[in-house]
Amino acid sequence: MINGEAYLAFEQLLFSVRTGKPAFDKVFGSPRFDWLSAHPEQAALFQRAMVAQGQGSNEAVADAYDFSRYTRVVDVGGGHGQLLWAILARNPHLSGVLLDLASGVAAARQEAGSDASRTDFVVGDFFDSVPVGDVYVIKKVIHDWDDERAELILRRCREAMPTHGRVLVAETLVPAGDEPAQIKVIDVVMLAVTGGLERTEAQYARLFEAAGLKLERVIDTSAPISVLEASPA
Incomplete structure (x- = not known):
């Protein structure tokens, strides 16, 4: 996947550095996810790449x-459903909802197996x-979007959730300081390809606040990804 259209977009990185806008839009004439919707073969490759990339981190999250105090978990932008299946397998009391575009939902139905009966x-x-x-999981979705769009996703969760509900954002945090880190390289890739960005804990806290949520805690996992838990403000 990276060696395909994403690589061609990254060729125009200087455009993104100068403008703050994604090079992908300039090269291909439309935003990344709109382009994928119009190119089913590449969209299927993208979904397979996300499944491969998520191996290990889904289980870690x-x-x-x-999840013992919740009853219904919503996987927002859940793609093939690998994270949702991992959560349901560990929590037989839960029912699940997988929300995605049509291509993602179709793929998830094929992967669901015995969990299909517990999933909308x-x-x-x-x-x-x-x-x-009553609990929303959003894994590797928020980083695809700029602050305005990321805030909107979180606000939609806030609007739908009960007062005791929680939003769980699973992302890799950018460490403080100027030391090299792989996630800082990915941050530049996100700028060029989607117009999104990787964020620090403080940046996520501000996003939550803007969406009517409050960052409660950051939970480390066994993988290079953290779970940021937010409650209604």
Whole structure:
């Protein structure tokens, strides 16, 4: 996947550095996810790449958080559903909702297996609305978007959740200081390809606040990814 259209977009990195806008849009004439929607073969490759990239980290997120007090988990932008299946496998009391675009939901139905009976598959746009649940998991989605769009996703969760609900954002945090770190390289890739960015803990806290949420804690996992837990403000 990286060696395909993303690589061609990264060739125009200087455009992104000068303008703050994604080079992908300049090279391909439309935003990354709009382009994928119009190119099913590349979209399928993207989904397979996300499954491969998520191996290990899905299990780490599912193991790191205690879901015992919840009843309905909503995986926002859940793609193939690998994270949702990992959570449901560890929490037989939970029901699940997988929200994604049509291609993601179709792929998730094929992967669901025995968990299909405990899962509602919802085709939708998380910028418009999200289904009702009492805990929302958003893994490697927020980093795809600039602050305005990222805040909107979180606000939609806030609007749908009950007062005791929680939003769990699973992302790799940018460490403080100027020391080299792989996630800082990924931050530049996100700028060029999607217009998104990797963030520090403080930046996520500000995003939550803007969306009517409050960062409660950051939970480390066994993988290079953290779970940021937010409650209604």
